Amino acid sequence: MMPFINKRVKQKAAFSFFSLISVMVVAILFIILGFIIVRGASVINWEFLTAMPDEGMTKGGILPAIVGTLCLVAGSMIFAFPVGVLSAIYLNEYLKENWLKKFMRSMTNNLAGIPSIVFGLFGMALFVNKLKFGDSILAGSLTLGLLALPVIIRTTEEALKSVPDHLRIGSYALGATKLQTIRRVVLPIAAPNITTGLILSISRVSGETAPILFTVAAYFIPKLPHSIFDQAMALPYHLYVLTTSGTNIKESMPMAYGTAFVLIMLVLLANLLANTFRHYFSKKNKMN
Amino acid sequence: MKRKRLKLFEKVFEGVLFSSSTVTSLTVLFIIIFLFSEGIGLFNSTPVEKKYKFIVSNDNTVKELSSKQLKDIFNYDITNWKQLGGKNDSIILFTINDLSTYFTDEELGANFENLPSKINELIKQQPGILAYLSDKYIPAKLDGHVIPLTKISVKDFITGTEWYPTSEPAPQFGVLPLILGTLWVSFGAILIALPLGLATAIFMAEVASQRLRNVLKPVIELLAGIPSVVYGFFGLVVLVPLIQQLFDLPVGETALAGSIILGIMALPTIITVSEDALRTTPISLKEASLALGATRWQTITRVTIPYARSGITAASILGIGRAVGETMAVLMVTGNAGVIPHTFLEPVRTIPATIAAELGEAPYGGLHFKALFALGIILFLITLIINTSVELIKTRKTS
Numbered sequence: 001m002m003p004f005i006n007k008r009v010k011q012k013a014a015f016s017f018f019s020l021i022s023v024m025v026v027a028i029l030f031i032i033l034g035f036i037i038v039r040g041a042s043v044i045n046w047e048f049l050t051a052m053p054d055e056g057m058t059k060g061g062i063l064p065a066i067v068g069t070l071c072l073v074a075g076s077m078i079f080a081f082p083v084g085v086l087s088a089i090y091l092n093e094y095l096k097e098n099w100l101k102k103f104m105r106s107m108t109n110n111l112a113g114i115p116s117i118v119f120g121l122f123g124m125a126l127f128v129n130k131l132k133f134g135d136s137i138l139a140g141s142l143t144l145g146l147l148a149l150p151v152i153i154r155t156t157e158e159a160l161k162s163v164p165d166h167l168r169i170g171s172y173a174l175g176a177t178k179l180q181t182i183r184r185v186v187l188p189i190a191a192p193n194i195t196t197g198l199i200l201s202i203s204r205v206s207g208e209t210a211p212i213l214f215t216v217a218a219y220f221i222p223k224l225p226h227s228i229f230d231q232a233m234a235l236p237y238h239l240y241v242l243t244t245s246g247t248n249i250k251e252s253m254p255m256a257y258g259t260a261f262v263l264i265m266l267v268l269l270a271n272l273l274a275n276t277f278r279h280y281f282s283k284k285n286k287m288n
Numbered sequence: 289m290k291r292k293r294l295k296l297f298e299k300v301f302e303g304v305l306f307s308s309s310t311v312t313s314l315t316v317l318f319i320i321i322f323l324f325s326e327g328i329g330l331f332n333s334t335p336v337e338k339k340y341k342f343i344v345s346n347d348n349t350v351k352e353l354s355s356k357q358l359k360d361i362f363n364y365d366i367t368n369w370k371q372l373g374g375k376n377d378s379i380i381l382f383t384i385n386d387l388s389t390y391f392t393d394e395e396l397g398a399n400f401e402n403l404p405s406k407i408n409e410l411i412k413q414q415p416g417i418l419a420y421l422s423d424k425y426i427p428a429k430l431d432g433h434v435i436p437l438t439k440i441s442v443k444d445f446i447t448g449t450e451w452y453p454t455s456e457p458a459p460q461f462g463v464l465p466l467i468l469g470t471l472w473v474s475f476g477a478i479l480i481a482l483p484l485g486l487a488t489a490i491f492m493a494e495v496a497s498q499r500l501r502n503v504l505k506p507v508i509e510l511l512a513g514i515p516s517v518v519y520g521f522f523g524l525v526v527l528v529p530l531i532q533q534l535f536d537l538p539v540g541e542t543a544l545a546g547s548i549i550l551g552i553m554a555l556p557t558i559i560t561v562s563e564d565a566l567r568t569t570p571i572s573l574k575e576a577s578l579a580l581g582a583t584r585w586q587t588i589t590r591v592t593i594p595y596a597r598s599g600i601t602a603a604s605i606l607g608i609g610r611a612v613g614e615t616m617a618v619l620m621v622t623g624n625a626g627v628i629p630h631t632f633l634e635p636v637r638t639i640p641a642t643i644a645a646e647l648g649e650a651p652y653g654g655l656h657f658k659a660l661f662a663l664g665i666i667l668f669l670i671t672l673i674i675n676t677s678v679e680l681i682k683t684r685k686t687s
Contacts, residue, residue: 011585015495021487022496022504025559028552029511032522087312090305106679107313113675114319114668115613116516117640121647121664125322129652149312179298200513207515210615210640214647236517236616243521244620253525260521267513275506 033264040261043254049262052222058251062259067224068137068232072216073206075141075228076148081198083145084152091153092160093182112150116210119147124214138228140216147211148201155197159190192281196274203270207263209236219245235263323668327661331445334437335655336457341426343419344435345411350374354438356448358458361418369416377416383457384425404428420457445662451626451637453646453656461659463666465628469543469636472629473618474611476547477554482604484551485558489603492559493566494588512556520620523549528621535633541623544632549617554607561606565599566592602678609674613667615640639667 047061054060087108095101123143133139163186171181187194209217217237225232242256243249335355336342342353350372353361360366361379370376387396387403390410396402404427411417411432419432440461448462488508492501523545532540569592577587593600623635624645643660650656 007583007586011583014585014588015491018487018491018495021484022491025484025488025511025555026504026507028555029507032514032519032552033510035522035526036518083308083312086305087309090302090309094302094305104309104313107316109679110316110672110675111312113609113613113671114316115615115640115671117613117615117643118319118323118664118668118671121326121643121661122319122322124647125326125661126318130322146315149315153312177294177298179301203513207513207517209515209517210644213644236515239521240517240616240620243524256521260518263515263518267515268510271506271510271513 033268036257036260036264040257040264043258044261048258053220053255058248058255062235062238062255062262064221064224065233065235065238065259066262068216068234069206069236071137071225071232072140072144072212072234073202075137076144076205077198077202078145079142080145080148080152080201084149085156085194087149088153088156088160089182092157093178093186108150108153111146112154116147116208117213119143120211120214122146123211128215134229135214135216135218135231136229137216137225137232140212140232140234141228143211143215144205144208147208148205151201151204152197155200156190156194159193159197160186162193163189192277196277199270199274199277203267203274206266206270207236209234209240212237235259235266239263320668323661323665327658327663327665330440330461330655330658330662331442332439333655333658335440335459335461336437337655339423340457341421341423341434342437343411343417343421343426343430343432345415345417345432347415348374348377348433348435350435352436352438354444355440355458355460356450358437359450359452359455359460362458375415379418380414380416382410382417382419384421408432445659446666449628451642453650453659459655461655463639463663465626466637466639466642466663467666468628469622469626470612470638470640472543472632472636473546473550473622473638474608476543476632477550477611478604478608480547480551481554481558481607485555485603485607486562486600488555489559489563489566490588490593493563494584494592508556508559511552512560516553516614517616517620519549519553520617523617523621531633537633539623539635541621541635542633543622543629543636546618546622546636546638547632549621550611550614553614553617554610557610558603558607561603562596562600565596565603568599569595598681598684602681605674605678605681609671609678612670612674613640615644619644639663643667 049061049066050063051061052063087104091101091104091108095104120143123139123146127133127139127142128135131139167185167189168181171185176184212234216232217234218231219233219241221231221233239256239259242252242259335358342358344350348369350369353372357366357372361381366372366379368376368378382390391406395406403425407419407421407425408427408429408431411419411430417432418435445461445463446467447464448460449464450460450462451465452460488504492504496504527545527548528540530540531537531542531545573591573595574587577591578584582590618638619641622638622641624637624641625635626637626642627634629636643663646656647660650660
């Protein structure tokens with residue numbers, strides 16, 4: 001009887017250990033979030049969100065950084081979303097399992113693994129210098145778009161894969177062409193999951209710093225950008241600058257907490273939105 | 289007619305699809321090409337600015353000087369040509385700033401018109417001279433010769449132990465401390481993240497109820513979604529002071545701080561990938577084990593984990609990859625000292641942090657600029673190796 005009890009005790013110990021570790025991991029998240037939310041919330045007010053930075057970043061708000069980030073997100077998605085979705089459709093709906101598909105898949109996987117700073121280097125070499133866009137929203141958006149491409153492709157592919165094959169076959173049986181099938185049958189079903197992917201890549205892009213360091217980000221511009229060839233401020237870069245190279249780091253600390261708060265809220269919102277979307281539509285699909 | 293047009297449209301659409309996926313696939317190649325086109329110029333170029341030359345006496349038998357030797361000479365660590373394989377003459381350094389110690393203003397002339405001939409005289413008289421001169425001061429009639437400098441080689445770049453890219457007149461481009469710094473911080477991160485991540489993955493895949501899993505999953509996703517600059521910020525305002533107090537250090541920005549933050553950032557990757565791997569274990573294997581009287585814990589350690597071993601390996605490699613490439617968080621918490629680290633409580637500098645910190649100040653097209661792109665190539669190659677090995681592990685498993 002003894003070894004049996006021993007086994008049970010061991011299992012109990014192991015499982016409690018694992019649950020303890022998991023609680024720890026959850027705690028880490030809540031400590032980070034809690035810390036920034038508590039410290040940041042007191043800074044947030046209407047002025048902080050709508051005013052220009054003032055007095056060497058120690059007063060005023062972060063409006064140009066918010067606007068800059070919005071421009072970059074929009075710019076990168078205009079480029080990355082269509083290309084990503086079209087690539088995913090081609091990979092999943094058109095290509096058969098052959099060397100080309102293997103090659104394309106491994107290339108997108110590699111793209112996903114490239115560090116963000118290397119994207120920054122590439123963006124600087126190609127967009128800023130070779131194509132002479134200069135430090136501009138255009139160069140930054142394209143760089144960020146490249147970074148978002150593999151994310152969009154992956155989520156879109158998963159969305160397309162989750163569409164059952166019998167629906168496609170049914171559509172063909174009714175005489176529809178491939179394109180008609182994709183447009184009328186596959187895409188409408190995959191749309192919610194594709195949207196989820198879009199939201200998540202927006203959240204990813206809005207927090208990236210390294211790719212914009214040398215392609216668009218400006219330390220301080222007291223006006224909003226007017227064209228895609230303007231430099232711009234951006235939230236993540238603003239946070240970096242405030243904490244490491246501001247003129248008066250101690251005084252600008254509250255501004256840093258506020259900026260971190262806004263960034264965290266963006267991410268939380270995006271995740272919440274994505275999860276609700278996924279949840280709502282998976283329920284709806286099941287009901288059909 | 290309508291049918292035909294429809295067919296044409298289908299073909300055009302397929303063409304658009306094909307070209308967009310081709311562009312995507314070729315981006316990786318473009319990135320390699322551009323990194324190389326900017327960075328490769330570092331190799332086989334001399335380590336000193338183009339417009340400057342080193343001039344020695346005609347009697348000098350030393351054939352070549354390397355950047356490292358130049359640095360030692362300027363620091364007075366090397367003071368005799370004998371140490372460099374030449375004659376027994378002590379080295380006399382001469383730069384344009386030393387002009388007044390050798391010549392009076394009258395000698396040079398009101399508009400420095402005598403300068404070239406005076407410099408030439410000096411070079412002629414001093415067998416041990418090493419003159420560092422801009423092209424415009426080099427006399428037309430020169431009684432000495434320009435000493436060639438050793439070109440920067442790939443080997444020197446990788447094995448060099450000093451990274452002083454902006455030092456004058458002899459910049460040092462040795463990336464070993466940066467490579468070691470990156471590896472230290474990354475392995476430290478994996479040491480922290482692997483046990484935590486694996487335990488959480490096992491908990492989620494094997495122990496937790498479906499409902500608990502539904503709570504944990506979004507938490508892990510959120511952890512992955514927090515921007516790296518926010519992690520860096522948190523590390524800087526919370527972790528760094530904590531480490532400084534705890535270990536009583538002069539500065540809290542250390543490899544340890546970097547490892548902890550990177551460990552947290554690598555957690556989601558490790559958890560998700562290894563949980564997926566654990567889940568691929570066929571239920572029949574687990575049931576067979578349970579049927580033989582094994583507990584769930586024994587089944588996990590003897591059946592599930594061995595079965596998922598390759599997936600868990602892939603998870604740790606991907607985690608390392610995430611840590612190696614991470615820029616902002618590391619830049620903010622590791623202190624960025626470009627020296628070879630000896631303990632985790634010292635500041636270190638990683639490759640991505642170096643690029644991020646220095647590219648803004650490196651003049652476009654200069655040696656420093658090229659060196660940073662060469663660092664980018666190294667980083668790219670490391671991540672390529674990591675991705676390829678993960679893919680290999682995965683395909684080996686399916687076959």
